Amino acid sequence: MRRLRSFLPLWFMLPASVIVTLFFVIPVFMTFAFSFTTMSSDTGVLGNRYIVSEATLLKLKELNIDPVLVASLGEIRFVFDDTNLKNISQLNLKPSLLKEINTKLKNKVFATEKKLYAALKTLKNRPRSFKDRKAISKATVSSMMNKEFLTADEFSQGLVSVGINLDAPAFNQLLELTNTSWHWTTDNYAELMASDFTLKILGNTLFYVFCTLFFNVGFALLLALATFYMPSGQSKIFRALWLIPRISPSVIYVLLWKWFTFDSGFMSHFLSSFGFTPQDWLKEFPWVFVILANGFVGASMGMLIFSSAIVAIPGDVLRAAEVDGAYPLQQIRRIILPLLAWPILFVTSYQTLSLLTSFEYILLLTDGGPGFFTTETWALNAYHTALSNYFGNLRYGFGATLAVVLVVVGIILSLLYLRLFDFKKLVTEPQIET
Amino acid sequence: MEIKLEKFSKSFGSVKVIEELDLTVGNGEMIALLGPSGCGKTTTLYAICGIHRVSAGRILFGDRDVTALPPQEKNVGVVFQSFALYPHLSIYENIAFPLRIRKEKNADIERKVREISATLYMEHLLERRPGQLSGGQQQRVALARALVRRPDILLMDEPLANLDASLRLEMRTEIRRIQQESGCTSILVTHDQVEAMSMCDRIALMNNGVIQQIGTPDDMYHQPRNKFIAGFIGNPPISFIDGAVENGQFTSQGMSFGLPDNLKKASLTSGQKVSVGIRPEHLQPGSENPVAGEVTFIESQGREILYDLKLGDGQMLRSIQSGARTCKLGDRVTWSINVNAVLFFDAQDERILPA
Numbered sequence A: 001m002r003r004l005r006s007f008l009p010l011w012f013m014l015p016a017s018v019i020v021t022l023f024f025v026i027p028v029f030m031t032f033a034f035s036f037t038t039m040s041s042d043t044g045v046l047g048n049r050y051i052v053s054e055a056t057l058l059k060l061k062e063l064n065i066d067p068v069l070v071a072s073l074g075e076i077r078f079v080f081d082d083t084n085l086k087n088i089s090q091l092n093l094k095p096s097l098l099k100e101i102n103t104k105l106k107n108k109v110f111a112t113e114k115k116l117y118a119a120l121k122t123l124k125n126r127p128r129s130f131k132d133r134k135a136i137s138k139a140t141v142s143s144m145m146n147k148e149f150l151t152a153d154e155f156s157q158g159l160v161s162v163g164i165n166l167d168a169p170a171f172n173q174l175l176e177l178t179n180t181s182w183h184w185t186t187d188n189y190a191e192l193m194a195s196d197f198t199l200k201i202l203g204n205t206l207f208y209v210f211c212t213l214f215f216n217v218g219f220a221l222l223l224a225l226a227t228f229y230m231p232s233g234q235s236k237i238f239r240a241l242w243l244i245p246r247i248s249p250s251v252i253y254v255l256l257w258k259w260f261t262f263d264s265g266f267m268s269h270f271l272s273s274f275g276f277t278p279q280d281w282l283k284e285f286p287w288v289f290v291i292l293a294n295g296f297v298g299a300s301m302g303m304l305i306f307s308s309a310i311v312a313i314p315g316d317v318l319r320a321a322e323v324d325g326a327y328p329l330q331q332i333r334r335i336i337l338p339l340l341a342w343p344i345l346f347v348t349s350y351q352t353l354s355l356l357t358s359f360e361y362i363l364l365l366t367d368g369g370p371g372f373f374t375t376e377t378w379a380l381n382a383y384h385t386a387l388s389n390y391f392g393n394l395r396y397g398f399g400a401t402l403a404v405v406l407v408v409v410g411i412i413l414s415l416l417y418l419r420l421f422d423f424k425k426l427v428t429e430p431q432i433e434t
Numbered sequence B: 001m002e003i004k005l006e007k008f009s010k011s012f013g014s015v016k017v018i019e020e021l022d023l024t025v026g027n028g029e030m031i032a033l034l035g036p037s038g039c040g041k042t043t044t045l046y047a048i049c050g051i052h053r054v055s056a057g058r059i060l061f062g063d064r065d066v067t068a069l070p071p072q073e074k075n076v077g078v079v080f081q082s083f084a085l086y087p088h089l090s091i092y093e094n095i096a097f098p099l100r101i102r103k104e105k106n107a108d109i110e111r112k113v114r115e116i117s118a119t120l121y122m123e124h125l126l127e128r129r130p131g132q133l134s135g136g137q138q139q140r141v142a143l144a145r146a147l148v149r150r151p152d153i154l155l156m157d158e159p160l161a162n163l164d165a166s167l168r169l170e171m172r173t174e175i176r177r178i179q180q181e182s183g184c185t186s187i188l189v190t191h192d193q194v195e196a197m198s199m200c201d202r203i204a205l206m207n208n209g210v211i212q213q214i215g216t217p218d219d220m221y222h223q224p225r226n227k228f229i230a231g232f233i234g235n236p237p238i239s240f241i242d243g244a245v246e247n248g249q250f251t252s253q254g255m256s257f258g259l260p261d262n263l264k265k266a267s268l269t270s271g272q273k274v275s276v277g278i279r280p281e282h283l284q285p286g287s288e289n290p291v292a293g294e295v296t297f298i299e300s301q302g303r304e305i306l307y308d309l310k311l312g313d314g315q316m317l318r319s320i321q322s323g324a325r326t327c328k329l330g331d332r333v334t335w336s337i338n339v340n341a342v343l344f345f346d347a348q349d350e351r352i353l354p355a
């Protein structure tokens, strides 16, 4: 085949390249970079923020910083600064009262709501209704807590605005303690090596991948072979039937599994007529259903590939096996399976990679449970750690570390499989005439 | 073992491919199933070995009715048109396959495979895979695989179709030798009449799922039962001239000649429309029963020269002559017909037999 010399094909590839770069290449590099950081939802991703959080207050207390200061950092204030005055002007207050507030209370800070109300009472046009007083209180309430400040100046202004005035050394100390920016580290990897959960999750993942793969590929083969030997009408129906898991939305599919297994579901109902007590079968045997749900979905792809590979075997080869005395089981063992070696290898490798990285069915079915880490796999754990932590703090850095391990394993497996596929070239030597 | 097809019919869905075919192949005989493409040769073969289910009729091996038997239960060796070797197995394992299925002992298998590959001069190929063999070598492997389990019946579906001319010639004699040595009843499917005539005891000529005639190659050539057979057998082919019988004469616009004596007594009425078949070797230079025309085509075939002669009414005759070229393109010549060898056919294309 003649190859083109121009760059034209590259232009055609441009949209694809952009997508691949945007959604695959850059994330991989970023994940790698993130894995060497302490990023979390505490630090943010952009870094260099100044935040006073509950954690900061605890730290300040530990360091024996002036308790009054610590207390005032944690408290709320009622502040009549420019921003808050603007907020008040938007309330539905009498103009005379507004005017008085603007002149008499400007830049005043009150430590408690009580003090605020007392001050309001001193006004000539004081607000009569409780509602108005409450509105003013709401419009002026301020706190240092959990506010993000981008620069030291902003932070200092923020302090002043809630009525905290510090000398330079005290301010600098506070500045350092509230700086939340992340930093570079290899601790994530050390933690991964040391953690007790690592082994548990690794074991889960291996168990999940091997069992699902075995079920998936075996079942696909069984289907492909069965439909091959069936009358063609029946086999068409059967094949179409097995595509349904592919086209049904995964959420619905998993819901059906849940309905099937829960304690008043179909399975309990059915088995109770054989004397089994109804129970939540998913809770009882979580792995069985995780593997079945994944396996059935995956089997349809393998079945399609195996079916077309079997059909591609020259009809005369199978007829020859027939007249040579081979019955279907012998044909399968001695002719079809050896000729399916490559499709089987292909499906196996493809499924290994996708099983390693995909976790949507486990997420929807058991979310890693029941109980602690029962069905938590590596990919699911990375997701939990970095993006959906029930306990609050999202650890981007450590999650990225988990993901990096997965990426590395995936790449190694891909290379290994590619080597195996190349092996095909070695097997088919050129034809020799003698 | 004798093969007998009794009113065998085969249809695929609504398409009737074979209708009520009768055929008997004697014990140890080799018969050629000859016919144009799509006439049902392969279908018949597949029914005999059991690959196809029979739609109607019976198939007997000797006295045994094997109509409903699956292929696994018949001891039939088949050489497929495409060879159908097992691509993932070595040549040794390909040949050993039928024996392995029968769970024969390794030592027996080894001995039989060596034996048959020695007969077919292919011992040096045993370690290779089918993809590493030439077409002729693959063909021999296919034959070895069919023969290794000593089949009662050997079926070959156009086994020589993929070979070059010289290899084909060599394999023809080889197959015939092995068939005669092993004495197994054989059917050779082919659409090459030379192959059929040179290899087989008898020929069954098929057209549209019907056997037109069964006989020896000589029979077929000289005594065809109808126009199809006369046209199919013979290379270069016979030429047909349409005309009528009048007063003991065959007449068409371009030629006429007196009927041969043995045909005069046949039930030919005057004015009856007939078609005559004249083989190229029966039109030669000479003066008896002359026919005149223009030479429109000359082809040298080495030893012989093929001429096309265009008659006055536009119909064509073919002539094959040995020796030097006697005329050139466009010449008007007058040649002689060997009237006693002319074949006569009626309006239904059936042969009008001499009385």
Ligand SMILES: Nc1ncnc2c1ncn2[C@@H]1O[C@H](COP(=O)(O)OP(=O)(O)OP(=O)(O)O)[C@@H](O)[C@H]1O
Residues within 6 Å of the ligand: B012, B015, B017, B035, B036, B037, B038, B039, B040, B041, B042, B043, B044, B191
């Ligand atoms: N499985 C099938 N389904 C439908 N029609 C078929 C099938 N197999 C064969 N036929 C038809 O039956 C007829 C005979 O086919 P067959 O293969 O026996 O021809 P053949 O004589 O072997 O031709 P060739 O010399 O080209 O091999 C053809 O018209 C073919 O289209």
Ligand SMILES: [Mg+2]
Residues within 6 Å of the ligand: B041, B042, B043, B081, B157
């Ligand atoms: Mg055929």
